[in-house]
Amino acid sequence: MLLRFVTKNIGVAVVQIIIVATIVFSLLRFMPGDPAVLVLGTERGADPEAVAAMRTTLGLDQPLLTQYLGWMTDIVRLDFGQSLFNNIDVTTYIAERLPKTLELAIAAIIIGAIIGISLGIIAAVKRGSIVDMIVSTIAAAGMSFPVYVTGTAFILLISLQLNLLPASGYTEFSEDPIGHFQRLLLPAITIALPLAASIARMTRSSMLEVLGKDFVQTLRAKGLAEKLVIYKHVLRNAIISVITVIGLELANLIGGTVLIEFLFNWPGLSTLLVEAINNRNYPIIQGSIIVIAAFYILINRSVEIIYGLMDPRTR
């Protein structure tokens, strides 16, 4: 039963990745205008030989079916071709950028979970108090502002006015460990805020739900300390909702990372994608979109599996 549930989720992930790969494949093939001419620009695009050579580089000179099968086998082998401008493998680019994006995303999830869970607990325990109202209002506002507006506000306030943290950029951990984390902190917090807002809301409402249950009354009646009731029994029941939120917020998290990497000049996968789109470097666009989508799909499925393990009713 469990095995079937896990294999089913893996199957869904594989189908989804095939669909993304197919969409990316067809977008380049059925775009308005000749991609080879667009890459070369108006001047060199007028030269038929250069266009023919570029079509070969992009793999557009073969029959469509051969192209498609070749594209799919290349993806399985993680071969996305070479950058159009310097013959470096796209995989090399992605391998260099991907860890930085993952670091940013993981830092954001950790910060978001810590802030969100603690605010949610406070708001639930002190329900109806001033603290509760402040948390709810900030949570609502935190979800409306675009991430790059909050990010800009942070740069203006924390970097420019107070001079506490560097405004943007990236330093290798091996070169300057402290500088590395200083530069990670602002973008990570910016991405974390909307996440923290939803986690706080969800923690609050699910804790209130559990607090109203009979077993909590029993625990209190038998004289268990209030702290133990909350941390040992209520919070454990509420924690599953946090995993749900992370699953639900994943799309926003990816969107946030794309925008925030650009705002803070963080050299991750999304900045690579945006640069490539501006230069019409199609192999890099294809490669990075597939990798980002694949990660999204895999995390989504993992959340589904974890959820199923923790709550067998949802399988």
Place this chain on the structure above:
Amino acid sequence: MLKRFFRNRTFLVSFIILLPVLIVALIGPLIIPHDPLAINQNAVLKGSLSGYPLGTDEYGRDILSRLILGIRPTMLVAFGATIIAFVGGVTVGVIAGYARGILEKAIMRTIDIILCFPPILLALMVVGFWGAGVKNLILIIGFLYIPYFARITHSATLQVKGLEYVQSELSLGASHFRVITKAILPNIMSPLIIQISLTIAAAILLESGLSFLGLGVVPPDPSWGQMIGDARGYIYNNPMYVIWPSLCLGVTMLAINLMGDSFRDILDPKLKNR
């Protein structure tokens, strides 16, 4: 009905913020003090000075004029995309609900697939290959939000179709078009209106996000997101340059979300006490 809206305080606040924004979007070209594309090399990245109340950008263009005209592409994309999503989604949903069988399965599966990807990733995908610009943005964002309307309409169609009065109307010879407009649509007006407000907010967010990345509205035409993206590099020289568009976008987004909340409160009383 209208009274219920204006008695709601959240709605009133958001209405007071959004009405001027819409008016400025409509009459923008009549009230701008400068040509938003006019370059002035003598006044680059200045704070507020005579003739330029909010200062100038990196080309010496008037920030106020650019802010005023920058609402237009955003609103155009928001309303255009929402109309496409609404019309497309309701049509697809009704077809799926009526057709049943393989066609219904095919439509609903496709919708599931679209829904399982982050919209910004799909938008970047299309913009990356097919190019940016207001027209493409309207089409892409409109297409991306068809599934939400389709789902609402689909389930409502299934529910309403089975009701006795609809069955009897059909057996009396009413056309399907009549059933759709008289029985199905009025029944789902509330969720559809709520979805419209959510879609407008999402479309603004996506448009300004893409423009912020330099992949949305094509320069030199301004848009708020794009201004923030451009001003990012001049944050030390003229911090007000980035503050104005951020403030406009932030307040507008907040007001639109508030309006969405108030719609939910007014139209969906079941949710009120949550």
